[in-house]
Amino acid sequence: MEKRIVILGAGTGGTLMANKLRRRYGDEHTITVVDLDDRHVYQPDLLFVPFGLVAPNGICRPRSKQLRRGIEFRIGEVERVEAQANTVHLADGSALPYDVLIIASGNVLLPEETEGLTGSGWGTNAFTYYTVEGAAALHKAMEGFDGGRLVVNIVEMPIKCPVAPLEFCFLADWWLQKGGLREKTEIVLATPLDGAFTKPVASKMLGDLLERKNIRVETEFATGRVDGEAGKLVSWDDREIPYDLLVSIPLHGGSPYVERSEGLGDELGFIPTDPGTLQTKAAPNVFALGDATNLPTSKAGAVAHFQAETLIENVERFLTGKPLESSFDGHANCFIETGFGKALLLDFNYDVEPLPGKFPFPVVGPLSLLKESRIDHLGKLAFRQVYWHLLLPGRRIPTVSAQLKMAGKDTRLIRAEGGTP
Amino acid sequence: MTTVTLAGSPVEVDGEGFFVKPEQWTKEMGEEIARSSGIGQLTDRHWQVVEFMRKTFLETGAAPSIRALGKTSGVSIKELYELFPKGPAKLAAKIAGIPKPRGCV
Numbered sequence: 001m002e003k004r005i006v007i008l009g010a011g012t013g014g015t016l017m018a019n020k021l022r023r024r025y026g027d028e029h030t031i032t033v034v035d036l037d038d039r040h041v042y043q044p045d046l047l048f049v050p051f052g053l054v055a056p057n058g059i060c061r062p063r064s065k066q067l068r069r070g071i072e073f074r075i076g077e078v079e080r081v082e083a084q085a086n087t088v089h090l091a092d093g094s095a096l097p098y099d100v101l102i103i104a105s106g107n108v109l110l111p112e113e114t115e116g117l118t119g120s121g122w123g124t125n126a127f128t129y130y131t132v133e134g135a136a137a138l139h140k141a142m143e144g145f146d147g148g149r150l151v152v153n154i155v156e157m158p159i160k161c162p163v164a165p166l167e168f169c170f171l172a173d174w175w176l177q178k179g180g181l182r183e184k185t186e187i188v189l190a191t192p193l194d195g196a197f198t199k200p201v202a203s204k205m206l207g208d209l210l211e212r213k214n215i216r217v218e219t220e221f222a223t224g225r226v227d228g229e230a231g232k233l234v235s236w237d238d239r240e241i242p243y244d245l246l247v248s249i250p251l252h253g254g255s256p257y258v259e260r261s262e263g264l265g266d267e268l269g270f271i272p273t274d275p276g277t278l279q280t281k282a283a284p285n286v287f288a289l290g291d292a293t294n295l296p297t298s299k300a301g302a303v304a305h306f307q308a309e310t311l312i313e314n315v316e317r318f319l320t321g322k323p324l325e326s327s328f329d330g331h332a333n334c335f336i337e338t339g340f341g342k343a344l345l346l347d348f349n350y351d352v353e354p355l356p357g358k359f360p361f362p363v364v365g366p367l368s369l370l371k372e373s374r375i376d377h378l379g380k381l382a383f384r385q386v387y388w389h390l391l392l393p394g395r396r397i398p399t400v401s402a403q404l405k406m407a408g409k410d411t412r413l414i415r416a417e418g419g420t421p
Numbered sequence: 422m423t424t425v426t427l428a429g430s431p432v433e434v435d436g437e438g439f440f441v442k443p444e445q446w447t448k449e450m451g452e453e454i455a456r457s458s459g460i461g462q463l464t465d466r467h468w469q470v471v472e473f474m475r476k477t478f479l480e481t482g483a484a485p486s487i488r489a490l491g492k493t494s495g496v497s498i499k500e501l502y503e504l505f506p507k508g509p510a511k512l513a514a515k516i517a518g519i520p521k522p523r524g525c526v
Binding site: 156157220222224236237251266267268 | 486487488489492493498499501502506507508
């Protein structure tokens with residue numbers, strides 16, 4: 001019997017789920033995808049825009065063009081989800097009834113929730129590169145920058161791609177050296193975390209790398225407000241960090257409709273989701289993947305990609321009345337650009353923190369884990385094509401498995417309380 | 422993991438002094454931890470936060486972040502920092518006898 005599958009969001013997770021479902025079911029079920037606009041951004045490249053390494057319009061393509069023929073794409077705002085009535089209400093008054101709902105609406109930036117951030121100086125000497133327009137504006141400001149204090153600030157976790165602010169620091173170090181401005185610039189990373197990253201082994205290694213590149217890290221800095229007039233960040237416990245150029249990673253929250261939907265999200269608008277099956281707590285026929293969930297793994301495209309492998313099977317199991325499988329292990333995988341044509345790779349999940357080693361094959365790699373290399377940088381660049389041509393269309397990426405593999409990882413550095421094998 | 426004595430009873434804590442078994446906690450232990458961490462006497466406002474944290478943890482299995490506390494505990498983030506200087510979420514979790522709030526990934 002024909003079922004109606006509705007997907008909220010045509011970003012990484014929503015697009016690849018829609019395409020996978022369409023491949024599997026053809027005309028058997030109807031698939032409708034809803035998003036606010038028709039612009040799909042390849043978000044990993046936002047990092048390169050401020051340094052002029054890619055053009056802003058080069059990282060965007062129409063969402064509609066990434067969806068297979070036969071998938072219905074609707075542009076519109078979601079007013080709310082009424083899970084008890086199996087219905088999505090759109091802002092234009094129309095209703096979308098569903099048999100299965102997949103929430104893939106990611107998160108939104110909330111710069112206005114930090115006092116002073118969008119006030120004086122916003123767009124002049126304070127920017128975020130987490131949007132296309134913000135990244136383009138920051139590029140202009142970087143071009144005119146003549147040294148001083150460059151402060152990169154994570155307001156509060158969670159954020160998309162938690163390593164991106166580190167990458168920004170590494171690239172800024174390279175870019176300033178290239179322009180002869182490094183001597184005249186102090187780079188500061190102000191983070192609410194107690195180290196460079198959330199997991200101990202990687203935090204230590206990345207912390208050492210920041211130190212070698214002479215990037216100062218202000219840890220446990222909980223940003224209370226921004227004083228744009230004076231050009232300084234002020235923490236809740238009254239520490240101050242002055243800046244000449246501020247690169248802010250603002251607060252993130254779930255999509256606004258989540259708050260308007262009874263029983264759907266938590267207090268930050270993220271969707272409470274089962275970590276293994278990806279079924280939401282809202283209703284048995286509502287699933288979620290990607291940045292929209294409340295799961296303790298990175299908000300990153302690679303995670304949505306691995307989750308899709310679990311989700312497609314669980315949608316099938318749900319439709320055929322079988323018990324769901326708890327197969328998602330929190331797997332995340334990300335390239336970290338470190339400047340000077342190098343990068344390093346992290347591979348981790350709910351239980352296993354990022355470790356050094358080789359990927360995807362032990363010993364031969366060719367990619368290195370948690371160690372800078374030229375080939376990891378080339379891997380990061382090559383991933384652009386993989387994204388548009390393999391990942392979004394829902395094809396399998398050769399050699400990369402949805403579950404984390406321990407082969408090739410050096411487990412000697414795991415701290416006793418790390419909870420890993 | 423170590424065993425310490427709080428309010429006359431043995432309690433299992435981790436390397437940083439967070440409870441491993443929240444069921445071992447009593448209010449008197451919370452008061453003792455507050456005194457030894459320099460907060461002194463706990464006021465009603467402190468207790469509002471501590472009890473909220475404990476309740477949230479027991480219901481959901483996770484301690485709320487500072488941001489979630491500011492939105493849902495009835496105490497603003499500014500006041501949280503006044504009540505529990507340095508790290509409100511961590512300090513309140515320690516006093517509430519629950520494990521350390523996990524940093525997001």
